[in-house]
Amino acid sequence: MSVNKESFLPEPNFLTSPKGLKSWLLTLDHKRIGLMYLFAIMFFFMIGGIFAVLIRLELLQIGETIMSADTYNRMFTLHGAIMIFLFIIPAIPAAMGNIMLPIMLGAKDVAFPRLNLASWYIYIGGSLFAIYSMAHGAVDTGWTFYTPYSTSTNGAVISMTLGVFIIGFSSILTGLNFIVTIHKLRLPGMTWFKMPLFIWGLYATAIIQVLATPVLAITLILLILERTLGIGIFDPAMGGDPVLFQHFFWFYSHPAVYIMILPGMGIISEMVAVFSHKRIFGYKAIAFSSLGIAFLSFLVWGHHMFTSGQSEYAAMIFSFLTFMVGIPSGIKTFNWLATLFRGSITFEAPMLYVFAFLFLFTIGGLTGIFLGALPVDIHLHDTYFVVAHFHYVMMGGTVMAFLGGIHYWWPKIWGRMYSEAWARVAWVLIFVGFNMTFFTQFLLGTKGMPRRYFDYLPQFEGMHGFSSVGSLVLGAGFIVMAFYLIHAIFKGRLAGDNPWGALTLEWQTSSPPPPENFLKDPVFTHGPYDYDTVDVQRTV
Amino acid sequence: MDSTATLWMPPAQSTIAGEVDALFYFIFYVAMGFFFLVVLAALYFLIRYRRKGNEVGLTDGHDHNFKLELIWTIIPTILVFIVFIWGFRTYLKMNVAPKGAIEIKVTGQKWFWSFDYPNGAVTLSELVVPAGRPVKLLLSSRDVIHSFYVPDFRIKMDALPNRYTMLWFEAKNVGTYNLYCAEYCGTGHSTMLGKVKVLSVSDYEKWLANAGAEKDAEVPLPELGKKVYTGKACMTCHTIDGTPSVGPTFKNVFGHTVELSDGTTITIDENYIRESVLKPQAKVVKGFAPVMPTFQGLLSNREIDGIIAYIKTLSEQ
Numbered sequence: 001m002s003v004n005k006e007s008f009l010p011e012p013n014f015l016t017s018p019k020g021l022k023s024w025l026l027t028l029d030h031k032r033i034g035l036m037y038l039f040a041i042m043f044f045f046m047i048g049g050i051f052a053v054l055i056r057l058e059l060l061q062i063g064e065t066i067m068s069a070d071t072y073n074r075m076f077t078l079h080g081a082i083m084i085f086l087f088i089i090p091a092i093p094a095a096m097g098n099i100m101l102p103i104m105l106g107a108k109d110v111a112f113p114r115l116n117l118a119s120w121y122i123y124i125g126g127s128l129f130a131i132y133s134m135a136h137g138a139v140d141t142g143w144t145f146y147t148p149y150s151t152s153t154n155g156a157v158i159s160m161t162l163g164v165f166i167i168g169f170s171s172i173l174t175g176l177n178f179i180v181t182i183h184k185l186r187l188p189g190m191t192w193f194k195m196p197l198f199i200w201g202l203y204a205t206a207i208i209q210v211l212a213t214p215v216l217a218i219t220l221i222l223l224i225l226e227r228t229l230g231i232g233i234f235d236p237a238m239g240g241d242p243v244l245f246q247h248f249f250w251f252y253s254h255p256a257v258y259i260m261i262l263p264g265m266g267i268i269s270e271m272v273a274v275f276s277h278k279r280i281f282g283y284k285a286i287a288f289s290s291l292g293i294a295f296l297s298f299l300v301w302g303h304h305m306f307t308s309g310q311s312e313y314a315a316m317i318f319s320f321l322t323f324m325v326g327i328p329s330g331i332k333t334f335n336w337l338a339t340l341f342r343g344s345i346t347f348e349a350p351m352l353y354v355f356a357f358l359f360l361f362t363i364g365g366l367t368g369i370f371l372g373a374l375p376v377d378i379h380l381h382d383t384y385f386v387v388a389h390f391h392y393v394m395m396g397g398t399v400m401a402f403l404g405g406i407h408y409w410w411p412k413i414w415g416r417m418y419s420e421a422w423a424r425v426a427w428v429l430i431f432v433g434f435n436m437t438f439f440t441q442f443l444l445g446t447k448g449m450p451r452r453y454f455d456y457l458p459q460f461e462g463m464h465g466f467s468s469v470g471s472l473v474l475g476a477g478f479i480v481m482a483f484y485l486i487h488a489i490f491k492g493r494l495a496g497d498n499p500w501g502a503l504t505l506e507w508q509t510s511s512p513p514p515p516e517n518f519l520k521d522p523v524f525t526h527g528p529y530d531y532d533t534v535d536v537q538r539t540v
Numbered sequence: 541m542d543s544t545a546t547l548w549m550p551p552a553q554s555t556i557a558g559e560v561d562a563l564f565y566f567i568f569y570v571a572m573g574f575f576f577l578v579v580l581a582a583l584y585f586l587i588r589y590r591r592k593g594n595e596v597g598l599t600d601g602h603d604h605n606f607k608l609e610l611i612w613t614i615i616p617t618i619l620v621f622i623v624f625i626w627g628f629r630t631y632l633k634m635n636v637a638p639k640g641a642i643e644i645k646v647t648g649q650k651w652f653w654s655f656d657y658p659n660g661a662v663t664l665s666e667l668v669v670p671a672g673r674p675v676k677l678l679l680s681s682r683d684v685i686h687s688f689y690v691p692d693f694r695i696k697m698d699a700l701p702n703r704y705t706m707l708w709f710e711a712k713n714v715g716t717y718n719l720y721c722a723e724y725c726g727t728g729h730s731t732m733l734g735k736v737k738v739l740s741v742s743d744y745e746k747w748l749a750n751a752g753a754e755k756d757a758e759v760p761l762p763e764l765g766k767k768v769y770t771g772k773a774c775m776t777c778h779t780i781d782g783t784p785s786v787g788p789t790f791k792n793v794f795g796h797t798v799e800l801s802d803g804t805t806i807t808i809d810e811n812y813i814r815e816s817v818l819k820p821q822a823k824v825v826k827g828f829a830p831v832m833p834t835f836q837g838l839l840s841n842r843e844i845d846g847i848i849a850y851i852k853t854l855s856e857q
């Protein structure tokens with residue numbers, strides 16, 4: 001790797017002007033706020049990841065390996081709650097979206113910069129409650145907080161739910177901010193169908209964030225009131241219904257699955273086009289399928305509850321709608337494939353993650369079909385099959401897209417390039433480790449291994465052991481990645497404005513961009529994917 | 541290895557299991573088809589259209605093809621329609637119990653199952669049913685939500701604290717099958733294991749006729765106590781090797797004193813054990829949560845005598 005210590009980043013850039021901690025903590029610059037989100041999110045990703053490895057170590061062998069059943073129950077709860085609420089939901093919109101959305105629209109900032117900063121503080125405030133909960137007995141309810149377990153168990157359930165409740169507001173504010181920004185601050189000439197598809201993904205996501213998150217907030221408040229005042233809404237002894245909680249919870253949390261995946265699909269759309277240097281196939285189909293998914297996502301919550309005693313007809317409708325929401329995702333996949341056709345493809349790290357995404361997300365999506373089919377779901381519900389399925393969707397889908405996005409925009413954010421060779425090493429470790437860990441779990445699940453089990457019968461030991469070893473490989477991949485990405489910030493060679501030869505607006509400004517994003521007002525001269533008419537080459 | 545097991549599925553031991561597996565494998569092969577289509581197409585394009593050299597020119601601008609898009613929308617839609625209808629039909633069969641099914645009441649609690657049979661007999665952790673007869677289970681829970689799951693029968697249903705849920709199945713063969721709790725329920729969730737014991741119809745009837753009665757009269761007390769310990773769920777919370785679990789161990793406790801949560805101490809004797817079993821909340825051992833359920837009505841007098849005798853054998857005098 002050619003390290004060029006003499007070369008300096010372009011000035012002024014948002015990283016260094018103005019200087020000082022205070023200028024960061026009080027910044028209104030969307031890029032800085034996005035970066036602060038990124039740091040916080042990566043911190044929680046690391047904590048959640050450590051919990052994950054501890055869980056797998058406990059399951060390495062039969063019996064108690066490194067922790068008691070009660071500790072184990074706290075571990076998987078914290079792993080889930082942190083990964084969902086503190087990492088994956090804000091990861092792409094609040095971190096990557098915040099940094100890139102205004103630049104990609106050719107705007108100077110989001111519509112409400114102060115609100116944007118407030119949302120970061122709200123997120124941090126909420127996460128402090130979560131940390132307080134961890135230090136005071138934590139929670140053993142599972143990240144789903146099902147009643148009546150969650151209303152009767154010991155531990156710091158209230159501070160954890162309060163934390164999640166507060167974080168929800170940061171999500172709502174970010175969504176609101178993005179909707180207004182997309183409507184109002186597009187560069188003149190950038191019509192709706194000339195927007196990059198990442199923006200469409202963020203737009204669909206923002207709609208869900210604004211509409212669904214309040215339902216989570218209400219649900220959590222009811223849970224807190226139930227625990228503190230005993231209002232009885234979920235308490236059978238007072239005429240309440242614990243299953244009602246599940247309805248409320250999934251009415252948010254199913255759409256939340258799409259809060260996680262839609263922006264990831266947006267990143268994939270960007271990277272597919274850039275690294276095959278080709279017009280994206282089926283622009284409108286991809287854009288509209290995001291909106292279609294956002295709409296349908298509100299109508300399928302009951303598929304988490306097929307064994308809860310719901311009526312056969314409710315089950316029928318939820319099953320049907322579940323299949324319908326799968327179709328748009330399939331269409332997107334075919335569109336990405338067709339984009340590769342007759343492209344001019346290169347294989348830098350972001351493209352490797354596109355491939356990982358296509359491979360893993362396809363498995364994640366297809367295994368969803370098993371779970372949507374009623375009688376098959378009866379067998380597979382609450383087994384490791386479900387655990388494997390949602391890790392293929394969430395981690396194989398969203399996280400792969402997120403990692404791809406990190407590698408794609410890292411040179412833009414820091415102005416410096418990471419080591420491509422080390423990126424490949426990390427990619428191989430992550431791809432292999434992921435499949436070792438989670439593919440095994442499909443088999444565990446179909447064979448009848450229930451989830452959230454501290455211990456298991458001897459027949460499952462081999463597969464559990466293999467899955468645990470896989471998680472170590474996976475973890476090693478992330479450690480390698482952390483090293484070369486951080487190294488790149490300080491020592492990487494200069495990236496130049498447009499290292500990938502891309503057409504979206506963020507590549508037309510310097511890397512890192514100046515505080516106001518563009519030194520000269522940008523002009524909209526071509527669409528985001530006009531690789532058939534605009535001759536663009538890589539800088540460097 | 542059970543010959544009804546397949547690569548992906550455990551043994552198929554109920555009448556519905558074969559149908560569930562048929563649908564599973566239909567989806568499986570269709571999914572495999574799509575998966576290889578996507579991955580092989582991706583690999584082929586990635587290799588075939590890789591960039592040669594550093595410069596890049598303009599590329600092909602085609603970005604839609606109505607026929608192609610119609611095909612890749614309609615074919616998956618048709619396939620999921622088939623899966624949906626097939627699934628719903630099988631699901632209805634799974635939900636509508638045939639007339640004349642044997643009805644057994646199932647109660648989940650932390651962390652064992654109890655079963656009430658039509659003639660008043662009760663078993664804990666082990667459900668006994670006849671082969672070749674439909675059995676209908678009426679489920680409920682005494683505390684949090686549990687879920688009754690027998691993989692070999694492909695059945696699962698939540699047991700709720702406020703409402704009855706229903707489940708039915710017909711076991712095909714005599715044998716013993718694993719029963720799990722599939723809804724997370726706390727400390728003992730993974731030890732809330734049970735068995736479904738399938739007998740021939742005549743054996744089942746014989747068993748049922750004797751079940752309520754004192755048929756254990758001939759078994760010596762300590763042995764009976766040991767049977768109660770394993771069969772009536774004491775072992776999910778109590779060990780016999782000296783390590784505390786959810787509850788205190790049974791090793792070396794008889795005749796020893798123990799401190800209660802209100803600070804008083806008491807010597808463990810016959811009456812204390814009896815009270816602990818029938819009214820567990822009356823005296824709670826210090827350092828433990830008051831989670832032991834009452835066994836009032838679940839254990840006969842002789843079984844309680846047995847437990848006392850058994851705990852005595854575990855203590856050095």
Ligand SMILES: [Cu+2]
Binds near residue numbers: 685724725
């Ligand atoms: Cu349970």
